[in-house]
Amino acid sequence: MKKMNRSRLWLLVLVALMWSCGGSKYQKSPLDTMIRDMPTNDKFSIILYDMNVDGNFIETFQHQYRVIKEDQSGEIDEFTTGWLEVSEQEFNKHVNDMGMEIAARDSTGKLTKAAAPPGYHNYVGNEKYGRWENRGGSSFWAFYGQYAFMSSMFNMMAYPARRSYYNDWRGGYYRTGRSYYGPKTGGRSYYGTNSSFGRSTNPSSSWSRNRSLFKQRVSSRTSRSSSSGGFRSRGGSFGK
Numbered sequence: 001m002k003k004m005n006r007s008r009l010w011l012l013v014l015v016a017l018m019w020s021c022g023g024s025k026y027q028k029s030p031l032d033t034m035i036r037d038m039p040t041n042d043k044f045s046i047i048l049y050d051m052n053v054d055g056n057f058i059e060t061f062q063h064q065y066r067v068i069k070e071d072q073s074g075e076i077d078e079f080t081t082g083w084l085e086v087s088e089q090e091f092n093k094h095v096n097d098m099g100m101e102i103a104a105r106d107s108t109g110k111l112t113k114a115a116a117p118p119g120y121h122n123y124v125g126n127e128k129y130g131r132w133e134n135r136g137g138s139s140f141w142a143f144y145g146q147y148a149f150m151s152s153m154f155n156m157m158a159y160p161a162r163r164s165y166y167n168d169w170r171g172g173y174y175r176t177g178r179s180y181y182g183p184k185t186g187g188r189s190y191y192g193t194n195s196s197f198g199r200s201t202n203p204s205s206s207w208s209r210n211r212s213l214f215k216q217r218v219s220s221r222t223s224r225s226s227s228s229g230g231f232r233s234r235g236g237s238f239g240k
C-alpha cells in the first residue's frame with residue numbers, strides 16, 4: 001500500500017511539472033494589462049525593449065517594455081518597465097521583435113498590435129511632429145526641435161526613418177495588419193531582434209549578451225519536438 005501511495009505521489013509531481021513546463025496553464029499577458037489600463041484618450045507606443053529566459057529545467061520567460069504615451073494636452077511621458085513574466089507562447093510570438101513597436105494606439109483610438117519600426121504609428125509621417133527632408137538623394141524623417149528627443153527615443157539618430165520604408169509599411173502592411181521588418185540585406189531584415197537596428201536599441205540587453213545561449217535553447221526544443229512527436233515547439237525564427 002505504501003509503495004502504491006508513493007507511486008501516486010510521484011505521478012502527481014510529474015503531472016504538475018509537465019503542466020508547468022508545457023505552457024498549458026493560462027498566463028495573463030502583461031502587454032494586454034498595460035493596454036487595458038492606459039487612459040482611454042491617451043495615444044501610446046509600446047516597444048519591446050528587452051527579453052530574457054531564466055532557469056534550466058523550468059524556464060521563466062520575461063519581457064521589458066519601453067512605453068511612450070501622450071495625453072490629450074500633448075504632454076509626452078516615457079518610461080521603461082521592470083522585468084515582466086510572459087507565457088512561452090507570447091515570448092515566442094515576439095522573439096523577432098526586440099526594439100520594435102509591438103502595440104500602439106493613435107489619436108483616433110485605433111489599436112494596432114502588429115510589429116512595426118518604433119514611432120511609425122503615431123509620429124513618423126505626422127506633420128505635427130516633423131517633416132521629410134532630402135539628404136544624399138534619399139528622404140528621411142526629421143523631428144522638429146521641440147520633439148528632437150524622439151530621435152533618440154526611437155533609435156533614429158543612428159538609423160533614421162527612410163521615407164521609402166515608411167511608404168512600404170503604410171501602403172502594404174499597416175492597412176492589412178501585418179508586421180513589418182523592412183527590406184532584407186544580407187539575408188537579414190533591416191528591423192527586428194537580430195538586426196543591427198535591434199541590437200543597437202539596447203546594446204547592454206540580456207538578449208544581446210545571451211542570444212547565442214537562447215538560440216541554442218530554442219533549437220534544442222525544436223529538436224525534441226521533431227524526435228518525439230509529442231511536444232510541439234512554438235519557438236520562433238532568429239533570422240530577423
